[in-house]
Amino acid sequence: MSKEMKIDASMVRNLRELRGWSQEQLAEAAGLGVRTVQRVESEGRAAAETRTCLAAAFSVPQSVLTGTHSIPQQVRDSSGPILGLAATFLIVVGLLAGPAMGPLLAGAGALIAMLFVLALDHIDALRNAAGRDALLSPAMTSSFGLLVAGLSTEALGWVATGGPVWAGLMVASLGLIVAAGYWLLDRLTGPDPSGEQRSP
Structure with missing residues (x-):
C-alpha cells in the first residue's frame, strides 16, 4: 500500500x-x-x-x-496601472471638487475596484486550471474596474453625503466608454485566429 x-x-x-x-x-x-x-x-x-x-x-x-505549485495566474499587466491611475484621478478630482469626503470616498471606491479585479484574477486562475477560458480579457477587466470604482464612489457618496460625487460619475462614465470601445473594436476586428485565416 x-x-x-x-x-x-x-x-x-x-x-x-x-x-x-x-x-x-x-x-x-x-x-x-x-x-x-x-x-x-x-x-x-x-x-x-x-x-x-x-x-x-x-x-x-x-x-x-x-500545493507545491500555485495555479498559473492570469496576470493582468494592464489592470494594475490603469486602476492606480483611476484611484489617483478620483482622489485629485475629489480634492478639486472641494467636499471633505471626496478623497476618502474616492480611495474607498478605488479599493473596491481593486478587490473586484483581484477576485476576477482568482476566478480566472481556477478556470485556467480547469481548462476553461478567462471570463474577461485584461482590457475588459480594467474597463470594468473603472466602472466599479466610479459606481462604488458614487454609491458611497450618496450614503455619506446624501448627494452625488461627480468624480465617481465621471470615472464610471469613462469605464463604460472604454468598455464599449473595446467591445466595438473586438466586433470590428474579430478574433485574431479568424483574422489570420482570412489573410491571403
Whole structure:
C-alpha cells in the first residue's frame, strides 16, 4: 500500500466544482472509488496513485494538487496601472471638487475596484486550471474596474453625503466608454485566429 501524502483538499473540491462534477463523476473520470474521492476532500491526504489519477482527470500537474505549485495566474499587466491611475484621478478630482469626503470616498471606491479585479484574477486562475477560458480579457477587466470604482464612489457618496460625487460619475462614465470601445473594436476586428485565416 502506497504511503499517503498531503493533498490540497480545497483545490480538488474547487476544480471538481468548476467542472460541474459531483464526487461520483470525479471518481468515474479518475478511475477511483467514490469513498476515495470523499476521503481526499475531507482529510486532504492521498496515495501517489490517487494523486496521479486526479491530476490526469483534471489535466493539471500533480504539484497543483499538492500545493507545491500555485495555479498559473492570469496576470493582468494592464489592470494594475490603469486602476492606480483611476484611484489617483478620483482622489485629485475629489480634492478639486472641494467636499471633505471626496478623497476618502474616492480611495474607498478605488479599493473596491481593486478587490473586484483581484477576485476576477482568482476566478480566472481556477478556470485556467480547469481548462476553461478567462471570463474577461485584461482590457475588459480594467474597463470594468473603472466602472466599479466610479459606481462604488458614487454609491458611497450618496450614503455619506446624501448627494452625488461627480468624480465617481465621471470615472464610471469613462469605464463604460472604454468598455464599449473595446467591445466595438473586438466586433470590428474579430478574433485574431479568424483574422489570420482570412489573410491571403
